[in-house]
Amino acid sequence: MRAFTLDSFDSRPGLREDLPTPEVGPGQLLVRVRASSVNPVDAFIAGGVLKGMVEHEFPVVLGRDYAGVVEQAGLAVTGYAVGDEVFGFLPHAGPEVHDGTWAELILVSQDRSVARRPASADPAAAGAAPLAAITALAAYDALDLGKGATVLVVGASGGVGSFAVQLAAAAGATVLAPGCPKTTTTCAASGPPRSSTATATSPPRCVSATPTGSTPWPTSPPGRRTC
Ligand SMILES: NC(=O)c1ccc[n+]([C@@H]2O[C@H](COP(=O)([O-])OP(=O)(O)OC[C@H]3O[C@@H](n4cnc5c(N)ncnc54)[C@H](OP(=O)(O)O)[C@@H]3O)[C@@H](O)[C@H]2O)c1
Numbered sequence: 001m002r003a004f005t006l007d008s009f010d011s012r013p014g015l016r017e018d019l020p021t022p023e024v025g026p027g028q029l030l031v032r033v034r035a036s037s038v039n040p041v042d043a044f045i046a047g048g049v050l051k052g053m054v055e056h057e058f059p060v061v062l063g064r065d066y067a068g069v070v071e072q073a074g075l076a077v078t079g080y081a082v083g084d085e086v087f088g089f090l091p092h093a094g095p096e097v098h099d100g101t102w103a104e105l106i107l108v109s110q111d112r113s114v115a116r117r118p119a120s121a122d123p124a125a126a127g128a129a130p131l132a133a134i135t136a137l138a139a140y141d142a143l144d145l146g147k148g149a150t151v152l153v154v155g156a157s158g159g160v161g162s163f164a165v166q167l168a169a170a171a172g173a174t175v176l177a178p179g180c181p182k183t184t185t186t187c188a189a190s191g192p193p194r195s196s197t198a199t200a201t202s203p204p205r206c207v208s209a210t211p212t213g214s215t216p217w218p219t220s221p222p223g224r225r226t227c
Helices: 040-046 130-143 159-170 181-190
Strands: 003-006 014-016 028-035 065-073 085-089 105-109 150-152 174-179 205-208
Touching (some): 159 174
Parallel strands (some): 174 205
Antiparallel strands (some): 003 014, 028 065
16 A cells, blocks of 8 residues: 655655555444645654654654545444545544555544545545644634624635634624735635525635735734745
8 A cells, every 4th residue: 555654753754655455443444545635734743843742653654634435344333334435634643643644545433533525525625624624613612703803814825724714704703814915815715605504794804914004914013924
């Protein structure tokens, strides 16, 4: 089986073709991966940044998100069958850093880290959404936005920020999404999500990173960069 792995802290990540096909446990699904993503944590693991913080079991397969098709279902699996289109993510450690989704075949537990892929979501989108979306959801839940709230989303054009913008807009908040001119176009086009439960009344407000007299940007934003 092919997978993209980190084989030691002293080597660079690379493609291997000699990994054994994972054996399915009773409550597990064997999923053939069709799409995945690159999140900051993948770069951290690939660069050995978690060394000393979490145990690593080499070879470490990189990648967290996935979308794919169930190839085998364990004997105790009830909710999924061979051929089902699924998506989800693997935690970065379980408890060692070892499993990842940049592989042809992965094992997932039917009880967590897996859901059916809606027909309306294409595999590439489903294979990139989970971790960034869950991160944005966690932040959104923690904010507990009240009616009439105004939210500043820094990094609004990124994986996490693009979900945060949509969640806050759907909650009816005024969303300020500063970004470089090239990305404010993307932000303005994204608007509130097309969800049946969305209550958004206005699209997010996207402002350029170059402040003008009328933008709500502070006069001396810390760490401002040149676009
Ligand atoms: N993705 C995840 O699953 C996840 C999970 C947990 C935590 N996080 C953390 O959440 C943060 C965002 O992650 P992400 O996946 O959304 O990253 P990303 O897709 O690379 O997006 C990064 C965002 O930050 C903006 N940005 C980059 N440099 C900036 C600067 N100097 N000043 C202001 N804005 C800047 C980018 O704007 P431009 O597009 O204009 O460059 C972009 O909007 C990171 O700190 C990451 O470690 C991410």
